[in-house]
Amino acid sequence: MLKIQKNIQLTIINSEVPQPLIFQRFPQLSKSIPWMALGQFPTPVERLTKLEKHLGLESLWIKRDDLSGALYGGNKVRTLEFVLAEAKKREADLLIAYSALGSNWPLACVVYAKQQGWPTDVFFLPYPMDNVKRENLELINELSRKVYSAKSKFTFPFLLYKQLARSRKTGSVYLTPPGGVSPTTTLGYVNAALELKEQHENGELPIPDFIFCSLGSGGTAAGISIGLALIGWPTQVIAVRVVDFIVANKFTSNLLIRRTLKLLKRNGVSLPNRNWGSNLRIEHNYFGKGYSQPTDLGEQSIELFKSHENQLLDSTYTGKTFAPIIDLSKDVSFKNKHILFWQTLNSRNLDKILNLPEFDIRN
Template sequence: MPRLRLAQLPTPLEDAVHLSRALGGPRILFKRDDLTGVGLGGNKVRKLEFIMARALAEGADTLIVCGGYQSNLARITAAMAKRAGLAVELVLGGVPGEAQLRQGNLLLDELLGANVTFVETVPRWDFGDSLERVADQVRARGGHPFIMPLGGSGPEGMAGYICATAEMLAQFDAMSVQPDRLVVGIGSGGTYSGLLLGKLNLGGQYRLTGISVSRTQDYLHEAIPEAAGLGAQMLGLAHRPTVSELDVHDGYVGDSYGALTPACVEAINLVARTEGVFLDPVYSGKAMAGLIDLIRQRQIAKDETVVFLHTGGQPALFAYPPDALVTAVTT
């Protein structure tokens, strides 16, 4: 597959010694995909290397991206597009009033010069025909648009995390680490699907645990095998996942996608104060909240070795009130 190599790889695999001690075990390591480099980094960079390469191969000159008002995909796409000489149209949706907060990722979108169309989306991921309308506008002025999948979750995006699996397996060998579990947040499901395909097809001997930040477990049990199966077919992979191979949890979403929860706030503060690492309130904070709870509920044993995939997203911290984020830490 064509690939636009812009990410800073491999990303570090680091022992979180102080966090592990604060929780009384297990051994926790961070896979630092918040450090992929372009546009302040994050997991979307790996996906976009393949998605943007496809767009360029198809002759596109404009990328059309949809997401929430604080979309990490939008911010990183806008940054990578500048490196590739492409224009970007961002179609950002949410509830009324959110777009007035020119902070966090929205501020960075402006600095990157992306053209932004705001739409009110209820439910949040229903963009209707807004993407096609923007594509028609691009065509009307002589451009060649490429509409990116939601969350970068198509087969190209999965390919990024199959490659990431190979990268991690090499790091595990080099560090003599034998993880029992790999934990990651799940939004649209592309990162989890890519990691699952990587595990099944490259021989990963760990359990892949996903912490949902938006969707229900029932939805993910239906959607992930279907999407990952299609990805496996298009990528020529032998092994395709079944529902029985999924380990996903939906109890940490809170009131809605992006809404703070006390457990997420605690996780953000605990990791910052033990490891000097910042999590975001939408994805990695809730994923870490899930990991911490599974440890406290003894669903993850104290003698396990756990790799936590940090997907980035820290600019979203600056779109939340400080008093809602900063709290005392208990263990």
């Protein structure tokens, strides 16, 4: 039988913790949608002055979701505030996360689950790895309860469901959504757009003409798209596809948008009839040969960020996502636009993570 210390900070809604802006705007959601505070928000917005000058742009900004949590940052922290609250509601003893080998999602999940007292089993699909993923994999091996790697994509479902059935005999298991993304967790990025609006109202940044973000499982782009429509900004979201077309395309993005809107309506939010998703454009041309396979322009983005801003991008997601900005900077009609790059990769020092207190279920 799994025994864990469900100690500590498992409050779903703690009145002392500031509620997310989406709950302030639609208070009915806080009654029905479980959420717990994990991250540090708002994440900063900054002007990339050196890079802006280098590229000949007039207004280049970054939203620093790399700093979204004290232990571990990146876009999955906003997601996990809903995932772990759901696990708490279901009284889970064990979490299961699955993804491509060495991905950021299972690491974020393992870290925050462990902080909150849960063990996590991680299941991997075979994919090539970049440097970030290799480091992730070491940490996931160290911090999770068990790691299972499928030999092929075809055997993966059998491995997952066989172990899932086994674990369910010994306790309550919560299978987290793929990439952490579901209509509920997409609300994390709807909320992020409301956060950006507040930052604009505080004079921290102009209303962007374009927001560039990665398109993987799709929660980030879909959430921002819905959030921008709610606040009435004319901003266009350019979601740069970084995974296979079959997973990320206009159909899957629109489906997630529609399901998220349905979730909002089901929970008492009345929404205007409008062309939801029309502010979202998917950019397919920077994907290269495959998921996690570097591209020239992606690597150039990494180099530019390092040399001009001393910030880290990666080959799989964020380098490819910045790549179209390099290309477009040569276009005169783009130079004077307000451009926001949404940084979704963790930049917290990973050493801290290894010092998380042990729980008593490793077996």
